[in-house]
Ligand code: RNT
């Protein structure tokens with residue numbers, strides 16, 4: 001697209017939005033301040049670089065596909081993330097899982113991980129001006145092989161995983177402190193039964209106790225915040241999930257932790273966009289795992305669909321963007337992995353821009369006056385305003401490719417770099 005045309009289209013769009021009381025420049029300035037946390041695990045299909053035990057997955061986490069070029073080493077992963085970030089407007093974050101440890105070739109077990117094993121990641125993040133978030137890894141390990149971790153009936157197994165949780169909070173705090181940028185540590189465990197349980201209570205009592213032990217130490221919230229993520233089911237754990245929505249909603253509210261809402265972790269007709277306002281009433285802050293479930297928790301690449309618009313609208317309308325941490329959680333191994341990051345992240349940002357261009361106060365006023373016809377009429381008309389022209393201009397101003405131009409860069413990178421990986 002010609003620069004001149006992007007500018008002309010933007011000027012017209014700006015006037016059109018001004019007619020309904022929206023300042024597009026102000027919307028773009030707000031947008032630039034919203035970070036999205038890019039999940040490292042899209043780059044290598046949730047493998048990690050521990051080497052030992054890395055082949056065990058478990059917990060219903062499953063990347064499918066065998067598109068060539070996945071990152072085989074930490075250096076390759078960093079290179080790929082840098083490439084993706086160069087095609088995404090704005091400043092963002094990296095969300096790292098503990099199994100992406102830089103152990104220098106010597107296996108370090110999960111309960112023995114220390115901040116120094118993540119120093120190279122922190123240095124890299126600093127050099128790239130990225131914030132970081134963190135996740136203990138409660139899967140792909142012999143002690144998670146029977147499907148139970150923090151709620152395991154065996155005290156020794158539980159203790160091992162409690163130690164991992166404690167270690168991870170310290171690592172995240174080091175990230176937050178060194179980067180001068182709060183890290184969010186998200187706890188997700190796969191624990192659950194394949195078939196109908198007799199005792200639904202004991203595993204939940206054990207999980208509560210384990211979490212309380214992990215969170216016993218106070219950590220400066222400037223450095224680290226803790227989040228807990230619920231789930232409905234996993235492969236091999238279809239009948240009962242210890243950390244269900246009710247469990248973690250109750251846990252997060254009673255302990256004043258962040259709740260993590262993953263878009264794929266509910267019944268197919270339940271939408272997380274509908275849950276955000278309730279959670280924000282009772283939890284201090286919120287973490288999102290923006291994902292796209294197709295028939296199940298399939299973690300497809302996020303597209304610009306109704307639910308993504310709805311999620312972004314809820315965040316913007318709530319007026320609590322500073323209390324919401326936006327993370328992505330998808331992994332598709334059947335397409336170019338860098339394109340997957342770029343498509344999903346650009347879509348998240350586009351949806352936020354759309355929400356920032358909405359005359360929310362006017363809609364709210366109509367609603368308060370019970371003018372539902374007007375509300376519907378307006379919501380529909382807003383959909384065809386020239387939001388794409390603002391998005392293109394935003395990309396240009398942020399020095400990233402406009403429109404589909406990013407794709408040519410990904411193809412070039414594929415030819416030059418990815419295709420050489422075996
Ligand atoms: C699994 C959860 C969890 C993971 C990541 C890798 O169902 O969504 O968030 O996807 O921790």
Ligand code: ZN
Nearest residue numbers: 229262289329
């Ligand atoms: Zn998730």
